[in-house]
Amino acid sequence: MRKLEDLQSLIASSVDKLKYPEYPAELYEPIKYILALGGKRMRPALLLMACDLFGGDVEAALPPALAIEVFHNFTLMHDDIMDNAPKRRGKTTVHEKWNNNVAILSGDVMLIEGYKLMMQVRDNLLRKVLDIFNDTAIGVCEGQQLDMTFETSNNITIKEYINMIRLKTAVVLGGALKIGALIGEADEKDANLLSEFGINLGIAFQLQDDILDVYGNPEKFGKQVGGDIISNKKTYLLIKALELVKDTNAEKLARWITFPTFDAPEKVKAVTEIYNSVNIRQFAEAEMQAYAEKAFEALDQITLPEENKQYLRDFADGLLVREY
Amino acid sequence: MRKLEDLQSLIASSVDKLKYPEYPAELYEPIKYILALGGKRMRPALLLMACDLFGGDVEAALPPALAIEVFHNFTLMHDDIMDNAPKRRGKTTVHEKWNNNVAILSGDVMLIEGYKLMMQVRDNLLRKVLDIFNDTAIGVCEGQQLDMTFETSNNITIKEYINMIRLKTAVVLGGALKIGALIGEADEKDANLLSEFGINLGIAFQLQDDILDVYGNPEKFGKQVGGDIISNKKTYLLIKALELVKDTNAEKLARWITFPTFDAPEKVKAVTEIYNSVNIRQFAEAEMQAYAEKAFEALDQITLPEENKQYLRDFADGLLVREY
Numbered sequence: 001m002r003k004l005e006d007l008q009s010l011i012a013s014s015v016d017k018l019k020y021p022e023y024p025a026e027l028y029e030p031i032k033y034i035l036a037l038g039g040k041r042m043r044p045a046l047l048l049m050a051c052d053l054f055g056g057d058v059e060a061a062l063p064p065a066l067a068i069e070v071f072h073n074f075t076l077m078h079d080d081i082m083d084n085a086p087k088r089r090g091k092t093t094v095h096e097k098w099n100n101n102v103a104i105l106s107g108d109v110m111l112i113e114g115y116k117l118m119m120q121v122r123d124n125l126l127r128k129v130l131d132i133f134n135d136t137a138i139g140v141c142e143g144q145q146l147d148m149t150f151e152t153s154n155n156i157t158i159k160e161y162i163n164m165i166r167l168k169t170a171v172v173l174g175g176a177l178k179i180g181a182l183i184g185e186a187d188e189k190d191a192n193l194l195s196e197f198g199i200n201l202g203i204a205f206q207l208q209d210d211i212l213d214v215y216g217n218p219e220k221f222g223k224q225v226g227g228d229i230i231s232n233k234k235t236y237l238l239i240k241a242l243e244l245v246k247d248t249n250a251e252k253l254a255r256w257i258t259f260p261t262f263d264a265p266e267k268v269k270a271v272t273e274i275y276n277s278v279n280i281r282q283f284a285e286a287e288m289q290a291y292a293e294k295a296f297e298a299l300d301q302i303t304l305p306e307e308n309k310q311y312l313r314d315f316a317d318g319l320l321v322r323e324y
Numbered sequence: 325m326r327k328l329e330d331l332q333s334l335i336a337s338s339v340d341k342l343k344y345p346e347y348p349a350e351l352y353e354p355i356k357y358i359l360a361l362g363g364k365r366m367r368p369a370l371l372l373m374a375c376d377l378f379g380g381d382v383e384a385a386l387p388p389a390l391a392i393e394v395f396h397n398f399t400l401m402h403d404d405i406m407d408n409a410p411k412r413r414g415k416t417t418v419h420e421k422w423n424n425n426v427a428i429l430s431g432d433v434m435l436i437e438g439y440k441l442m443m444q445v446r447d448n449l450l451r452k453v454l455d456i457f458n459d460t461a462i463g464v465c466e467g468q469q470l471d472m473t474f475e476t477s478n479n480i481t482i483k484e485y486i487n488m489i490r491l492k493t494a495v496v497l498g499g500a501l502k503i504g505a506l507i508g509e510a511d512e513k514d515a516n517l518l519s520e521f522g523i524n525l526g527i528a529f530q531l532q533d534d535i536l537d538v539y540g541n542p543e544k545f546g547k548q549v550g551g552d553i554i555s556n557k558k559t560y561l562l563i564k565a566l567e568l569v570k571d572t573n574a575e576k577l578a579r580w581i582t583f584p585t586f587d588a589p590e591k592v593k594a595v596t597e598i599y600n601s602v603n604i605r606q607f608a609e610a611e612m613q614a615y616a617e618k619a620f621e622a623l624d625q626i627t628l629p630e631e632n633k634q635y636l637r638d639f640a641d642g643l644l645v646r647e648y
Contacts, residue, residue, distance in 0.1 A: 027469040078432060082425040101406040104428060105469055108402060111435055112461045119454060126450055130443060137436045145351040145429055 001311050002058065007048045011041040014062055015069060020113075030094045030106040031113070034073050037089045043172055044069040047180035049315075050194055053308045056184025063120035064129065064183065068176045070117060071133075074110035075140055077103050082148065111137070121183060129179050136175030143168025150234045154242070158287075161239050162203060170202025193302045197312065200295035205319050207288035210235040214272055215281055226268030232257045236287065237280050241271075244278040292320055325635050326382065331372045335365040338386055339393060344437075354418045354430040355437070358397050361413045367496055368393040371504035373639075374518055377632045380508025387444035388453065388507065392500045394441060395457075398434035399464055401427050406472065435461070445507060453503050460499030467492025474558045478566070482611075485563050486527060494526025517626045521636065524619035529643050531612035534559040538596055539605055550592030556581045560611065561604050565595075568602040616644055 015035055020028040044065035051061035079085075080093040081103050087093060095103035118133050119126065146164040150156050178195035186194070213228040214237060228235050238257075245253055253274050256267055275281065299312055339359055344352040368389035375385035403409075404417040405427050411417060419427035442457050443450065470488040474480050502519035510518070537552040538561060552559050562581075569577055577598050580591055599605065623636055 024466055024469045024473060026473055027466060078428055082428060100424070101472060104402055104406060105465055105472075108432075108435065109462060109465045111432065112458055112465070115439060115454070116458050119451065119458075123451065127443065127447065130439070130454075134436055134440050134443075138433060141429055141433045141436070142348055142351060145348045148425060148429075149348060149350055 001308065002049075002052050004045055004049060004315060007045040007052070007058070008041045010048065010058070010062070011044045011065060011069060012038075014066055015041070018066065018070075026098065026102055027106055027109060030077070030098055030102055031110055033097070034077055034088070034094055034110075035070070037091055039089060041069060043072050043176050046173060046198065047176040047183075050177040050180030050186075051184035052180075053194075053304060053311065054181055054184030054186040054190070056180075060122075061180055061183045063117045064179055065176075067114045067117035067120075067133070068172070068179075070110050071114035071137065072172065074107050074114060075144070077107040077110065079144060081107075082144070118179075125182055128182060132175050132178055132182075136171050139167045139171035139175075143171070153234075156234055156239055158236065158239055158243070161234065161236060162287075165206040166199060166203055169206050170199045173202040174199035187303075190302050190304070193298045196298040197295045197302075197316075200291045200298065201316055201319065204288045204291035204295060207236055207284060207291065208320055210237055211281065211284045211288065213237075214268075214275065226264070226272070229268050229271045230264050236284050237275055240283050241275055241278065241280050244280070244283075245274055249274050249277055288320075292316070325632065326373075326376050328369060328373060328639060331369040331376070331382070332365045334372065334382075334386070335368045335389060335393060336362075338390055339365070342390065342394075350422065350426055351430055351433060354401070354422055354426055355434055357421070358401055358412070358418055359394070361415055363413060365393060367396050367500050370497060370522065371500040371507075374501040374504030374510075375508035376504075377518075377628060377635065378505055378508030378510040378514070380504075384446075385504055385507045387441045388503055389500075391438045391441035391444075391457070392496070392503075394434050395438035395461065396496065398431050398438060399468070401431040401434065403468060405431075406468070442503075449506055452506060456499050456502055456506075460495050463491045463495035463499075467495070477558075480558055480563055482560065482563055482567070485558065485560060486611075489530040490523060490527055493530050494523040497526040498523035511627075514626050514628070517622045520622040521619045521626075521640075524615045524622065525640050525643065528612045528615035528619060531560055531608060531615065532644055534561055535605065535608045535612065537561075538592075538599065550588070550596070553592050553595045554588050560608050561599055564607050565599055565602065565604050568604070568607075569598055573598050573601055612644075616640070 018035065020031055022028065047065040047068055048058050048061050052058050076088060077094050080088055081095045081100055085093050086096050093103075094106065114137075115130075115133070118129060121129050143164055143166070146160070147168055150161070150164060174195040174197075177198040178191045181191040181194045182188075210228065213235065214226060216225065218225050227233075228238070232238070241253060253271065256262070256271055256274075259267075295316060296313065299309060299316075302309065342359065344355055346352065371389040371392055372382050372385050376382050400412060401418050404412055405419045405424055409417050410420055417427075418430065438461075439454075439457070442453060445453050467488055467490070470484070471492055474485070474488060498519035498521075501522040502515045505515040505518045506512075534552065537559065538550060540549065542549050551557075552562070556562070565577060577595065580586070580595055580598075583591070619640060620637065623633055623640075626633065
C-alpha cells in the first residue's frame with residue numbers, strides 16, 4: 001500500500017496542475033486562489049487510499065479525488081461567506097479579498113467543475129459514482145444548514161447534533177472512501193462497509209475535536225483551550241451539559257451563555273467546572289468510543305487481506321489520539 | 325407535434341409534483357417557494373419540444389426538462405442575491421424573505437438537484453447529456469460574471485456584449501434543445517444544428533429586448549419605456565452609441581450616464597434623441613436580424629420533415645415580433 005502522506009503529496013501536486021480559464025478573471029482567479037491555500041488534502045487522499053487498498057489503479061482515481069477536493073473547497077468558499085469568516089488557513093477569505101458576489105459565483109463554478117472531474121470514471125461506474133457524489137453533496141449542504149440553525153436554537157438534542165456532524169463532516173469521508181473503493185473494483189458490499197467505516201470514524205473524530213477544545217493540551221494541539229466555550233458553540237459538551245446540569249449549576253450555565261461581555265479565562269474555567277460536575281468528559285469519550293467501535297466493526301467485515309485492514313486501523317488510530 | 329403551450333402546461337404540473345424533504349425546513353422551503361412562483365417554463369418546454377420534433381418520447385424527456393427548470397431557478401436565486409433584487413415575478417425574493425445565507429445554500433442544493441434530475445436519462449446518453457449540462461451551467465455562470473463586470477466598465481465592445489448575452493441567456497436555450505433532440509434520438513449533427521438555432525435565436529431575442537425597451541409600444545409589451553436608459557444598463561444600444569456618437573452628443577451622453585439625479589422622462593427623451601442621431605435602432609435591428617438569419621440557416625440544414633421545420637420557424641417568428 002502507498003503511504004498516506006505520499007497520496008497527499010500526489011493530490012497536492014495534481015491540484016497545482018489543475019487548469020482554469022483566464023477569462024472572466026473575476027470568476028476563475030478566486031478558484032485558483034482558494035485551491036492554492038493548501039490544507040492536508042485528506043479527503044481526496046482517502047479516495048486514493050480506498051482505491052489502492054482494493055488493488056485499483058491510483059492514477060485512474062485521481063480525477064475523482066480532485067473532484068472531492070474541488071467540491072470541498074466550494075463548500076469552504078460558500079461557508080466562509082455564511083460564517084462571515086475573515087480568514088481561511090491564515091489567508092484572507094475569497095469574499096473578503098474580492099466580495100460576496102464573486103465568492104457566490106466562483107463557488108457555483110467550483111461545484112460544476114467538481115462534477116466535471118467526478119465524471120472522469122469508467123462508463124460502467126459513471127451513474128453509481130455520481131449518485132454517491134449527489135448524496136454526499138446534498139448531505140453536506142443539509143449539515144451546513146443544520147449547523148447554522150443550531151446556532152440560534154437552545155434545545156438541540158444529542159441525536160440532532162450527531163446527525164448534523166454526520167452530514168456536515170462525516171458523509172464526505174464516507175463518500176470519498178466509497179467512490180475510491182468502487183474505482184478499485186471493490187464489490188458493492190465492501191464499498192458500503194468502507195463508507196460506514198469512514199462515516200463513523202468522521203463522527204468520532206468530530207467528537208474528539210469537541211473534547212480537545214476543552215480538555216486538550218494546548219501545547220500538543222496548537223489550539224486555544226476553550227474557544228468553543230467562549231463562543232457558546234453548540235458542541236456535544238455544551239448540549240449534553242444543558243441536558244444534565246440541574247439547579248444552581250443550570251442557572252450558572254444559562255447565565256454564562258447569555259452574558260454579552262465576560263472575562264474569557266474566567267468563563268472557560270467556570271463552564272469547565274460545570275461540565276466536570278456532571279462528568280461531561282466521560283460521556284463525550286464514551287460516545288466517541290462508541291462511534292470508533294462502530295467504525296472498527298464495519299472494517300472487520302470488509303473482505304480485504306488482514307494487512308490492508310491493519311493499514312486502515314493504523315490510520316484510524318492516528319486520527320483518534322487517545323492521550324490528550 | 326404537441327403545441328408549445330401544452331408542453332408548458334405539462335412542465336408546470338410536473339414542477340408542482342416535485343417532492344423535496346421537510347427537513348431541514350430552511351433549506352427546502354425556499355426551493356419549493358421559488359419553484360412555485362411560476363414563469364413561462366419556456367426553457368424546459370423547449371427541451372420537450374426538441375424531443376417531440378424528432379419523434380422521441382416526451383415523457384422520457386420530462387426529468388431532464390425539469391432539471392433545466394430547477395437549474396434555471398438556481399441561477400435566479402443566486403442572481404437575485406448578487407443583483408440585490410427585492411422582487412421576482414411580483415413576489416419577495418428568497419434572500420429578502422429569508423436571508424442571504426439561506427438563498428446561497430438552497431441555491432447550491434438546487435444545482436445538485438438539477439444534476440439528479442438530469443441523470444434520469446438512458447445509460448447510453450448519460451455522459452453526453454451531462455457534458456452538455458456542465459458546459460451550459462459553466463456558460464451561464466461566466467455570463468453572469470461578465471454581466472456584473474460590465475456594470476462598472478465603460479469600454480465594452482459589441483463583441484464582448486454579444487458574447488455575454490450568448491453565455492448568460494442563449495446557451496441554456498441551445499443546451500435544452502440539444503439535450504431534448506438527443507433524447508429524441510436525433511443524430512449528433514442535427515442536435516448541434518438545433519443547438520445553434522437556439523443560441524442564435526436567443527441572442528436575437530435578447531437584442532430585441534434591448535430595442536423594445538426604448539422603441540417598444542408600452543401598451544403592447546407592458547414594460548416601462550426607457551427602463552434600461554434610466555438605469556444606464558449596458559445594452560446593445562448604449563454600447564453602440566458610446567462607440568458611434570461624437571462631439572457634443574458624446575459629451576451629452578457621457579453627462580446623462582453620470583448624473584446622480586435627473587428627471588427620468590427627460591433623460592429617456594434626451595438619450596433616445598442621441599440614439600436616433602446615429603441610427604442606433606437600425607444598427608440594433610440589423611444585428612438582431614443577422615442572428616435571426618443565422619438561426620434560420622442552422623434550422624434549414626436540420627434533417628427533419630418540412631412540417632417540423634415550419635413548426636420551429638413559427639415558434640421563432642412568435643418570439644421575434646417584427647412590429648413594435
